[in-house]
Amino acid sequence: MFGYYVELALRSLKRSRALTALMILAIALGIGACMTTLTVLHVLSGDPLPGRSGSLFYPQLDPRDMTDYEPGTDLPDQITWVDGMNLLHSRRADRQALMVGGQVATQTADQRTDPFFTQARYTTADFFPMFDTPFRYGHAWSATEDDARSRVAVISSELNDRLFNGQDSTGRTVRADGNDLRVIGVLRHWRPVPHFFDLNMGNYSGSEDIYVPLGTARDLHLARMGGISCWGKGSGEEDKMETAECTWLQFWVQLDSPAKATAYRDFLTHYAQEQKAAGRFQRPVSVRMLDLMGWMNDQQVVPGDVRLQAWLALGFFAVCLINTIGLMLAKFMRRSGELSVRRALGASRGSVFMQLLMEAGMVGAVGGLAGLFLAWLGLWLVRLQPAMYAQLAHLDVPMLCLTIALAIGATLLAGVLPAWRACHVAPALQLKSQ
């Protein structure tokens, strides 16, 4: 029966080529536009650390003075050195890391090579296990090296390829701003999207190339980068950042159960109350601790234009679908005579309905394939765009399956109404009128 329907559908589609082509084109354009924009949205709003993001949290405090105070104002996006160190050393979370971004001139110990600038991250040891960074060679440093402010570094596999031709470089020396650091670990390719742990570097910026213990970086005066926000006497003078009234660091914690998260929130409130009692904090006590995806949402990481484009494409797809419904209705109704003959010869209403749906489904399948091609083309166009996220726009397997499913599903849905109308034409009346 299935084969017969396919044959009937093919015959019918061939009979009115222009109309068939028009339907396929409409579906393909709608699907192409939709999948292009949805893929971009899907990539950009994805979870950077699936399975792990639920237990990562970003605590926020308000250490500012009363200038510009208004009830309900947002908390600072970052944390001061003093608070960061206090929270870090209290070790109340399963893991915790204090960090900031930077940029250093990098070269090997070989003086003849030219130094070049690379993005750096100065962080405490838990960064690596907490964010589950994959290691190619060697290992991360530990809290001991943090405290000793050891001259060590972990580098990215890209930097390792560039400096050491991809060989195991652990134990060798990398020079950052003229300071010798011993490589103790090399990461595999690691680029979380978005660059969640420090949005100041750009929401979708690439990963850093060199990781140095925070204390070491401060000792060596390695150049800091990213956002900084000061109040009162804080002026952003580099040598006084440890005591300055400025927020400039990011602090992340890992809390493995909801109970621990609640306990940590209480601890934060308690800490803020203590600081206020001691006179360091002046504003009414206010703390916040969002989880990773909550923080991404709060910071509106996904560009507004990307959402706008997705809505636009959905609207476009709706027009294409209505168009297809109309055309299919025209096509099916034109064949009332033929369908009536089949009904008169004994085909049940259900089998006529199925036959028409088969036709709709085939249009959907072909339209979906063409739409897939258009989406691929569309994503190629997106990648040519100047935005930082553009290069991330690639079709993945789930989106590929979704494309085809959406195309066939939507066209079947579009076919239901016309097919229903067509198979309810009274055969006797129709045949008589001919």
Place this chain on the structure above:
Amino acid sequence: MLTDIFPILSALRRHRLTASLVVLEIALTCAIVCNAIFLISDRLGQLSLPSGIDEQNVVHIAVSDIGKFGDAHARTETDLAALREIPGVVSATILNSVPFGPLSWNSGIRLTATQKVSTVDSGNLYGEQAGETLGTRLVAGRYFNPDEYVWLDDVIAHRSKQPGVVVITQALAHRVFGDGSALGKSIYIGDATELRVVGVVEHLARAGMHDRNGIDFSTLIPLRETTATNGSFVIRTQPGQAGQVLTRAVEKLKEIEPRRVVVEQDTYGEIRAKHFAGDRAMAGMLVGVCVILLIVTALGIVGLASFWVGQRRRQIGVRRALGARRVDVLRYFQTENFLLASMGIVLGMVLAYGINLVLMREYELPRLPFVYLPVGAAVLWALGQVAVLAPALRAASVSPVVATRG
């Protein structure tokens, strides 16, 4: 033509489903296209926001030092003296940021020392002779005297007091002081430093991403910048010499200090293009979507009209046999399409306003101007008439003899 309307309406009533599909399609298209065109004009409007500077003749060079160097002030003087000697250079300085550049310095502006909450947020531009070098247009007062400048790094390290004078933009003056003259009045920035307004410039766009209401809120503060505090070189050249001067200046800077890295070198046009690249891409995409949407809708109308013509061949034949002229048949289909389009447009306008309300809330877009309604309507009426022409002509060519057949 009017006499046709009632028979058409009663005919449409018998094709309610198909007719409502056409109306719905036209309505959606109308709503999307109206909003898309509005978005396009909004983006294009941003592209032409004034920077307030002599864009044609300004170039920008950012350098980064590797390792630590000695006296930043002396090095700055040496660098700038060398740059000023290059033929074609009108003026050279180091600035903390450039209009529409990526790096921005901002602060809240207050009207009294004790005011708790800032009146408005503004972008701050530091650098010796910043206004003169960029070529902003002074509309009142003066720029700074040489003795009013202090070094930025000295202020950061509390070795010098903040200067007490400021030049602001017209837009900022109007926002803060209303219609009266701003000259001689004071504003407060940061930790309660009083700044007396000594000059007002026509425009000076801020760096970084800001909405169009705040883009022209800028201040010029007499602080001398160095590359050690992240400043970058800005040079104004004689007309037409930007390219050569840029190349020569980069060479010169490398000559003076080979160990520094030139991170960016661009003409101002490139900085501006980079800032608006996203808006331009978005506008281009919207234009593309509008065009394809209109084509799809037109093709849909052609398809359905053809179907109707095919279905009504006999009735057309009967009308022709009863004395209707070809042009009457043609008019019939054109009027029918006009009616459908009109219904679609009315529905579409309501929808367009609905979408606009959502966009206003989500994207801080202004209200859809009224002028878009007649324009949108005209576009869709025209589209419908063009699309229906071929099927209508085919209908008009149906011969009266059809009535007697079958």
